[in-house]
Structures are given as C-alpha cells and as structure tokens.
Amino acid sequence: MLVAWSRFVRAVDPDLLTGYNIVNFDLPYLLNRAEKLRAAAFPFLGRMVGGRTKMRSVQMSSSAFGRHESKSFTLDGRVMMDMLQVMKRDYHLRSYSLNSVSAQFIGEQKEDVHYSIITQLQEGDMYTRRRLAVYCLKDAILPQRLMDKLLSLTNYMEMARVTGMPLGWLMSRGHMIKVVSLLHRKAAATQLYIPDVPRSSAQDGGGAADGPQYDGATVITPKKGFYKDPIATLDFASLYPSIMMANNLCYSTLVQPKDASLLRPEDYLVTPSGDRFVRPSLKKGILSVILEELLAARKAAKRELAAATDPFLRAVLDGRQVALKVSANAVYGFTGAAVGKLPCMEISASTTAFGREMIELTRAEVEKLYPGASVIYGDTDSVMIKFGEGMSLSDAMERGREAAERITALFPKPVKLEFEKCYFPYLLISKKRYAGQLWTRTDAADKMDTKGVESVRRDNCRLVANVIDSVLKILLEERDLSAAVAYVKHVIGELLQNRLDISLLVVSKQLTKAEGKYESNTAHSVLAEKMRKRDPGTAPSLGDRVPYVITRGVKAQPAYDRAEDPLYALEHNVAIDNGYYLENMLRKPLERIFEAMLPPASVAALFSGEHTRSIFVPTPTARSGGMMRFTKVALSCLGCKSAIQSGALCKYCAPREAEIYQRLLGRSVELEKAFASLWTECQRCMGSVCQEVLCSNVDCPIFYRRIKTQKDLDDASKKLERFAIDW
DNA sequence: ATACGCCCCTAG
DNA sequence: TTAGCTAGGGGCGTAT
Numbered sequence: 001m002l003v004a005w006s007r008f009v010r011a012v013d014p015d016l017l018t019g020y021n022i023v024n025f026d027l028p029y030l031l032n033r034a035e036k037l038r039a040a041a042f043p044f045l046g047r048m049v050g051g052r053t054k055m056r057s058v059q060m061s062s063s064a065f066g067r068h069e070s071k072s073f074t075l076d077g078r079v080m081m082d083m084l085q086v087m088k089r090d091y092h093l094r095s096y097s098l099n100s101v102s103a104q105f106i107g108e109q110k111e112d113v114h115y116s117i118i119t120q121l122q123e124g125d126m127y128t129r130r131r132l133a134v135y136c137l138k139d140a141i142l143p144q145r146l147m148d149k150l151l152s153l154t155n156y157m158e159m160a161r162v163t164g165m166p167l168g169w170l171m172s173r174g175h176m177i178k179v180v181s182l183l184h185r186k187a188a189a190t191q192l193y194i195p196d197v198p199r200s201s202a203q204d205g206g207g208a209a210d211g212p213q214y215d216g217a218t219v220i221t222p223k224k225g226f227y228k229d230p231i232a233t234l235d236f237a238s239l240y241p242s243i244m245m246a247n248n249l250c251y252s253t254l255v256q257p258k259d260a261s262l263l264r265p266e267d268y269l270v271t272p273s274g275d276r277f278v279r280p281s282l283k284k285g286i287l288s289v290i291l292e293e294l295l296a297a298r299k300a301a302k303r304e305l306a307a308a309t310d311p312f313l314r315a316v317l318d319g320r321q322v323a324l325k326v327s328a329n330a331v332y333g334f335t336g337a338a339v340g341k342l343p344c345m346e347i348s349a350s351t352t353a354f355g356r357e358m359i360e361l362t363r364a365e366v367e368k369l370y371p372g373a374s375v376i377y378g379d380t381d382s383v384m385i386k387f388g389e390g391m392s393l394s395d396a397m398e399r400g401r402e403a404a405e406r407i408t409a410l411f412p413k414p415v416k417l418e419f420e421k422c423y424f425p426y427l428l429i430s431k432k433r434y435a436g437q438l439w440t441r442t443d444a445a446d447k448m449d450t451k452g453v454e455s456v457r458r459d460n461c462r463l464v465a466n467v468i469d470s471v472l473k474i475l476l477e478e479r480d481l482s483a484a485v486a487y488v489k490h491v492i493g494e495l496l497q498n499r500l501d502i503s504l505l506v507v508s509k510q511l512t513k514a515e516g517k518y519e520s521n522t523a524h525s526v527l528a529e530k531m532r533k534r535d536p537g538t539a540p541s542l543g544d545r546v547p548y549v550i551t552r553g554v555k556a557q558p559a560y561d562r563a564e565d566p567l568y569a570l571e572h573n574v575a576i577d578n579g580y581y582l583e584n585m586l587r588k589p590l591e592r593i594f595e596a597m598l599p600p601a602s603v604a605a606l607f608s609g610e611h612t613r614s615i616f617v618p619t620p621t622a623r624s625g626g627m628m629r630f631t632k633v634a635l636s637c638l639g640c641k642s643a644i645q646s647g648a649l650c651k652y653c654a655p656r657e658a659e660i661y662q663r664l665l666g667r668s669v670e671l672e673k674a675f676a677s678l679w680t681e682c683q684r685c686m687g688s689v690c691q692e693v694l695c696s697n698v699d700c701p702i703f704y705r706r707i708k709t710q711k712d713l714d715d716a717s718k719k720l721e722r723f724a725i726d727w
Numbered sequence: 728a729t730a731c732g733c734c735c736c737t738a739g
Numbered sequence: 740t741t742a743g744c745t746a747g748g749g750g751c752g753t754a755t
Contacts, residue, residue, distance in 0.1 A: 058740070175743050216745030217739070239739090240744095333743030340743075348744070380739045380746085432738050432747055452737055452748075459735060459750095509735065520733055520752050558752075584750080 002030065002039045009045050016079045016153070020098045020143045023082040028071055031055050047077025069542050072172060079168045083143040086152050086171075094458050094508070095545075102142045106149050115538070155319035162297075162323040178327055179334035180341050182294075186286050192252060197342055213338050214273075214349035218356045219431050220363065220378035226596040230393045230424035231376065231436065232385045232400035234366075234407070236358065237416045238325075239381035240332040241291045243354045246412040249347045250285020253277045271350035272357050287335075287347070291328055295414075298324035355380065362417065365407050370399065377428055384423070394442045396422050421446075425476055429453065429592055435472045448476055454589045458545075463504040464585050467491050471593060481597060485606065488590060493611035495578050495586075505576060506566045507585075508547040511540050523548055523563035531565060552577045559584075582607070 009017075019026055031053065034042035043053040054074045073080065087096055093104075113121065113135045121128040147153055160167045163178045164185045180194075187194055236242065243249070247269060255268050255276035268276045280288070301321040308314045334340065336348030362383050363375040370387060377384040387399050400419035408417045423436030424445075433452035437445045454460045455469040467488070474484040494500055509524040515532070518525045524546040531539035540546045552575040553562035564574055587607060594603045 174741080176741095179743080212745055214745080219738085219746060330743060336744045337742080338744095339741085352745075382739080430748065457736060512735080518734085522734065522751080525734095559750095560752080588749085 002034050002037065003041045005030075006034075006042045006045060013047070014078060016081050017075075018081045018083060018143050018147055020139065021082065021084040023071055023073075023080055023085060024069075027073060027080075028055055045073075045078070046075045051076055079171065081147065081153065081156070081171060083146050083152070086147070086150075086156075090150075090152070090155075092458075098139065098142055102146060106142070106145050151315045151319060154315055155322065158316060158319035159323040159326070162294075162320065163327055175330045176334055176337060176340055179330050182290050182327065182331075183286070183342070186290050190286060192286065194342065213336065214345050214352065215356075216352050217380035218359050218378075219380070220359070220375060220383070222428050222431055222434075223374070223376040224428050224430060224596070227376070227386060227423075227426040227428065229386055229389060229391055230396035230422045230439070231426040232387060232396045232403075232422050233420055234362065234383050234385065234400060234404050234417050235420050236381040237418050238295065238328065239355055239358075239415075240351050241295065241328045242415045243351050243358075244332065244347070245288045245291050246415050247271065247350070247354060248277055248280045248285050248288055249350055250277070250287040251342065251344055251347070252287075253283055253285040254344065254346055271346075272353035273346075273349040275346040275350045277346075277350070287331060291331060294324050294328040298328070358411065358415070359383065361410065362407055365410065366403055369403065369406060373399075377434070379432065384426075384428075393422060393424055393439060396424075397439075397442065423449070425479070427472070427476065427593070427596060429596070435476060437476050445477075448473055453593075459507065459509050461505050461507045461581070461585065463491075463495070463500060463581065464589060466504070467586060468589055468593070471590070475593070475597070485594075485598075485602075488606050489609075489611045492582060492586070492607070495582060496612060498576075498578065502549065502566060502570055502576065505549050505581060506547045507549070508545040510545050511542055514542050521558070521560040523550070523560045526560045527563040527565065550577050550580045551575060582612075 031043055033039075044051065045053045051074065056072045058070050058072055084096060084098075087093065087101055091101075093101065095101075113132065118132065121132040156167060156170050159165075159170055159178075163181045165178060165181045169177060183194055249271075255263065255278055257276070260268070260276055263278070266279075267282050268278045270276055277285070298321050301317050301324060305314060305317040305321060308317055332348060332351055334342070335344045335351075337343055338345075359378055359381065363378065366373055366375055366383060366385055370385075372388045374386050375383045376386050385400065385403070387396050397419070400422065404417045404419040408415070411417070420440070422439045423434075424439055426434065426436035428434045429452075435448065435450040435453060438447055438449040439445050450456055450469070450472060453468060453472075455465045455472065457465075470487060471484050474480055474487060507523070509522075511524060511528055513525070515529065527548050528540045528546050547566055548563040549566050549569050550559055551562045551564045551569060559580070562577065562580075568574070569576065590606060591603055594606065
C-alpha cells in the first residue's frame with residue numbers, strides 16, 4: 001500500500017502537497033513505517049529522479065512559528081504547504097485543532113474520532129469502518145478547503161513574488177530571510193555585495209546576547225481611569241520604515257566614528273543615538289530605496305484593488321499589498337536581530353531613538369497647540385488625546401484631524417501623522433491595557449476595541465475571557481454599571497455552585513522549553529511531565545499548548561501540583577477548585593476594571609455576600625427526570641467524545657448510559673435554570689457574544705441544546721445536517 | 728511578608 | 740543549525 005501510494009504521488013506529480021500537520025506527523029509516520037516494513041521503493045516522493053526523500057529533525061525558535069521541534073524533508077520540486085503551519089503563522093488562535101479551525105473558517109467540523117477507539121472501529125463492522133473512512137477523508141479535504149477559503153496559496157505566491165523568494169522557503173523559514181532576499185536583489189543591481197558576517201563578529205566584545213541590545217520605544221505613562229469624553233488617537237503611519245527613509249538609515253550610509261573626520265559635517269547626520277549616516281545627496285541608502293519601492297508598490301496595489309471587480313484579482317491584489325506591508329515592516333527587525341545574517345545596531349538604535357523624539361515632540365506640540373488638551377497615553381507611534389471636558393465626538397475628530405496635519409508638517413518626508421479614530425468612552429487600565437468604543441465616523445461606533453486585558457490573552461480560561469469581555473461590553477457599549485455588577489455576581493454564583501461546564505475552566509499555556517529545561521515549576525510544565533509518564537504518545541510536546549484545569553488537591557499543595565488534564569479530570573471525576581478560579585483568576589482582573597468606576601467598598605462587595613455562599617449540589621443518584629427536560633443533541637458522544645450523527649452517546653457508550661448521565665448531571669442539572677436568567681449566553685460556554693443557543697466554541701466537550709417545541713427539534717436537526725457528509 | 732526573577736503573552 | 744525587535748503587565752514560585 002505504501003509503495004503504491006508513493007507511485008501514485010509520482011504519477012499525479014503535484015506541485016504542492018497539503019494536509020494538516022503533515023510535516024510533523026503524517027509524512028514522518030509514513031517514512032518510518034516504510035523503513036520498518038522495508039518498503040525500499042517508498043521514499044522517493046520528490047521530482048528529482050532517484051532522489052531519496054530524507055527526513056531531518058530541526059529545533060526551531062522563531063517568532064513566525066513559535067518555539068518547537070520540526071522536521072524537514074528533501075522533496076525536490078514540490079512544496080509542502082502544511083495548513084497547520086500556515087494557521088499558526090498567519091492566525092492568532094486559542095486552538096489550532098483542525099476541528100476548531102475548520103468550524104471557525106469554513107463552518108464544517110471534522111468527523112472526530114478519538115485515537116483510543118480507532119482499532120475498535122477498524123475491527124468492527126462495515127458501519128464502524130465507514131466512520132473511520134469518513135474521518136480520514138474529511139481530514140484530507142478540510143485542509144484543502146481551508147487553503148481555498150483563506151486564499152493561502154494566493155497570498156504566499158504574492159509574498160514569494162514580492163520578496164523574490166522560493167515558495168517553499170516561506171513555509172519553512174522565518175521573516176529574516178525575506179529581508180536578505182530583498183537586499184540581495186537590490187544590492188546586486190547596484191553593484192554592491194552583502195558580506196557574510198561570521199557569528200562571532202556579530203556579537204562583539206560584550207559576550208553572549210541575553211536581553212535587549214538597544215533601547216526601544218517610549219510608552220507614555222498612562223493617566224489611568226474611565227473617560228466619558230471622546231479620546232482622539234493620532235498614529236504615525238509606518239513609523240519605523242518612514243524614519244529609515246527620512247533619515248537615509250542604511251548599511252551603505254553608515255559612517256564609522258573613526259571615518260567621521262574624513263567628511264564635512266554637512267555631509268552626514270548624527271542621529272539621537274549618536275550614530276552617523278551620510279546624507280542622501282552623497283549616497284542614497286539601499287534600505288531607503290527598498291522601502292520606497294515596497295511602499296510605492298503597495299500604493300499601486302491598493303489603487304488597482306480599488307478599481308478591480310473580479311473577486312480573484314481582488315484577492316491577489318489584496319494579498320500583494322499585505323505582503324508589501326509585511327516586508328517593509330520586517331526590515332527594522334532584521335537590522336536589530338543580533339543573531340542574524342546582517343545585524344546593524346546603529347540602524348535599529350537610531351530608528352527607535354528617532355521614534356522616541358518624535359512621540360515626545362508630538363505630545364508637547366499637542367499640549368502647546370491646544371490649551372486644555374492632555375495626552376493621556378501613547379505607545380511607540382501613537383498618542384491618545386483628551387481635548388477637553390464635555391467635548392463632542394465630532395469636535396474631537398475635527399481637532400484630531402487638524403492636529404495630525406499641523407504636526408506632520410514638523411517632520412521630514414515621508415513621515416506622516418494620521419488621525420484614525422476616537423475612543424468614546426475609554427477605559428485606561430495601565431500601559432498596554434485598555435478598552436474603548438472605537439469610532440471612525442460620528443454616526444455609529446465601529447466596535448469595542450480591547451487591548452492587552454485578560455479577554456484577549458490566550459493563557460486565560462474562557463470563563464475569565466468571557467466574563468471580562470461581557471463586563472467591558474456592558475460598561476462601554478450599554479454603559480450600565482449596575483447591570484455589570486449584577487452580571488458579575490451572577491457568574492460568581494454559578495462558579496461557586498459548580499454549575500459551569502468544565503470547558504470554561506480550561507487554561508492553556510505554550511510549552512516553550514524541553515523537559516528538564518524549566519528553572520521553576522509551573523502548572524503546564526509539571527503537568528506535561530506527568531502526562532509523559534502516563535502516555536508519552538499523547539503527551540504535549542515542545543511548542544504545543546498544554547490545556548489544564550486546577551483541581552482541589554490537599555491543603556497547601558502548590559497550584560502546579562494541582563493542574564490536571566481536563567479530559568482526565570472529567571473521566572476520573574476529579575474535583576475542580578472553584579475557589580481558586582474566583583480568587584486567583586477572576587478577582588484581580590475584575591477589581592482592576594471596577595476600581596475605575598466604583599468606590600472600594602462596592603468593589604469588595606462583588607466578592608462577598610449572598611451569591612458567594614457555596615452550595616454543594618450533591619451528586620444526584622436517580623435524577624434522570626432532570627435530564628428529561630432537555631433533548632440532548634450531541635455532535636460528539638457525551639461518554640467518549642467521538643463523533644456521532646445523532647443522539648447523545650455512541651454505540652460503545654450506550655450500555656453505560658446511566659453511569660455517564662449520572663456523572664454529567666452532577667455538574668449540569670441546574671443548567672436550564674441558570675441560563676434562563678438575565679443574560680443571553682451560550683448554553684455551552686456562556687459566551688455573551690452569541691445570539692444563538694450554541695456559540696462557535698467547538699472545543700466545548702459537551703454540547704447541549706434546549707428543546708421545547710417541535711420547531712426547536714427541527715431546527716436542531718437542520719443544524720446537524722450541516723455536519724453530515726453527503727455521499 | 729516581601730523582594731525578585733522566571734514565565735507567558737501581548738502592544739506596537 | 741537556526742532564530743525580526745523592545746517594552747511591559749501580571750501570575751506565581753522561590754529565596755530571604
């Protein structure tokens with residue numbers, strides 16, 4: 001079978017191979033099996049006749065992929081486009097499971113089959129094998145649908161064209177190589193050659209580089225609080241590229257200190273970091289030329305995009321303009337990469353130093369030009385301005401536009417300060433943490449914008465993320481403080497009474513260090529170790545996100561010892577430490593928000609009082625009557641999580657029905673009552689965003705739907721049909 | 728009890 | 740062998 005498949009690949013002769021995690025699972029698995037079975041004719045999958053497909057393990061640490069182990073293959077003439085790598089690189093998600101990603105982007109779910117029952121399915125009957133076959137086919141077709149829907153190939157091809165790189169390198173290498181490619185292309189055309197800088201001279205004198213190599217951007221000390229007046233935001237457009245262009249910062253224009261005396265003072269510029277670069281009149285830097293061309297090309301692409309009507313052409317042009325912008329922004333980081341192909345700290349340090357001067361000047365100018373105005377915050381390339389008490393939104397926007405124009409005039413071209421938006425109202429919690437209603441027009445708010453707080457961080461459980469998001473929405477959109485307080489008390493009550501689904505309490509953190517490399521104990525690293533001892537095959541590996549819940553444990557046991565695999569906790573009925581979730585995860589984030597709008601005593605009242613009285617719901621012994629009020633429609637079996645087409649349990653779990661329901665009822669008997677209350681929540685995870693009964697959080701292990709009428713039942717069936725496969 | 732550093736993730 | 744950058748908040752383990 002393996003040899004036939006290999007022959008099939010050569011016969012089809014594809015340019016590109018895709019799949020989900022094929023680089024680190026499928027292909028290594030096939031190669032290893034072939035070796036074990038001595039299928040000598042198998043490992044010839046490339047286009048080079050007689051070229052053997054070899055596998056190599058590499059340890060990667062890059063911002064594009066995160067830290068992880070990876071494999072590379074000799075596969076001449078074909079490109080491996082692993083959609084898992086594409087998703088990890090291009091999308092910032094909480095979960096990268098094919099199931100979750102497909103549901104989110106193409107509204108389809110995988111036919112999930114838990115690994116533990118694959119053998120049973122294979123050895124069962126024609127129906128169980130059919131299920132296995134459906135699972136395999138879906139696994140193959142979903143990545144391709146994903147690639148089509150997200151236009152990944154189009155976008156990567158545009159990036160390859162913009163940078164002059166081979167397509168395959170975009171998949172397997174980082175951002176730096178793009179800049180190297182751009183430099184080679186431009187330098188060769190201008191008779192310049194790029195030195196091959198040995199590693200040792202890249203880090204001169206000071207020893208190993210650990211920690212920052214030069215000073216970065218300014219973050220203006222925030223004037224924290226809740227602002228009921230509109231806050232105007234001014235941003236420099238492409239700040240770092242425009243600084244590099246405006247000041248001719250380049251490898252080819254850098255003047256070494258010892259050479260400064262050879263030049264007339266007017267021939268060079270001394271930057272705020274004390275470095276010297278010759279003026280463009282003497283020599284124009286190739287970085288400036290590259291950046292100008294990239295940004296000019298982007299303008300052209302955007303102009304064409306505006307005129308284009310054909311959807312495919314539009315997609316291509318949009319991909320191109322994004323690629324051009326990304327490439328321009330990568331140049332600064334490349335110059336500052338101490339362990340890189342061509343580091344030049346004079347360029348990066350000068351760039352950030354100019355940036356610091358510019359944001360300071362902007363702040364000073366705003367406060368000088370507009371008496372009574374105050375810059376309440378700013379970060380790197382932006383300032384947030386309160387123009388005055390009681391100002392209208394349209395006046396704030398008008399002043400913002402005017403200020404941007406006046407201040408732009410103070411800087412050399414092509415630096416441009418732009419008015420983009422107002423926040424109204426605005427909650428400023430601390431540096432890099434804020435939320436506000438964002439307005440770009442006066443007739444309607446665009447959306448709620450949230451930065452840095454718990455709801456946008458992937459290392460918080462859904463409960464915390466959902467509660468913080470909902471509270472901010474109630475406060476900023478509805479502006480209803482008492483509703484926010486009521487909502488918080490309600491959720492705390494639900495938590496303490498064990499009424500929340502376990503999926504809400506799952507925390508996940510990335511495993512960034514190999515076994516034994518962690519210097520202190522953390523929940524996710526200790527748990528990963530524990531799971532390796534249980535089953536090395538399914539334990540998280542380097543670079544994976546490790547999901548866990550905090551369980552009760554014994555007194556004074558540290559949290560890292562009480563972290564448990566959520567599925568394990570569910571299956572072994574391990575008690576969750578609700579109090580820990582309240583005190584260590586919910587409390588402080590909520591306090592930080594409410595402190596800005598309530599007196600201390602009222603903030604404290606959120607966490608004490610009637611609703612915090614813990615009620616221990618005893619595990620019901622024979623309360624199946626409670627369950628009868630629900631018609632359960634599960635996409636995955638409530639017992640073993642494998643995919644099913646109807647009902648609640650798969651045929652393997654059905655005989656254990658009573659036992660499984662009893663386990664689930666211990667947590668969920670009060671669901672109906674709980675969710676009938678004031679807030680529109682998803683029945684699975686309480687996400688306040690959803691209008692429907694079920695939200696799109698497909699990683700919830702248990703799915704419920706409340707059914708009251710025949711129509712509800714029909715709707716539910718229709719919904720399920722979407723996930724069925726039509727043969 | 729407190730200071731400090733490891734760790735994760737985000738802003739820009 | 741390979742990897743864009745710095746600033747910063749905040750949780751928690753560990754040493755004092």
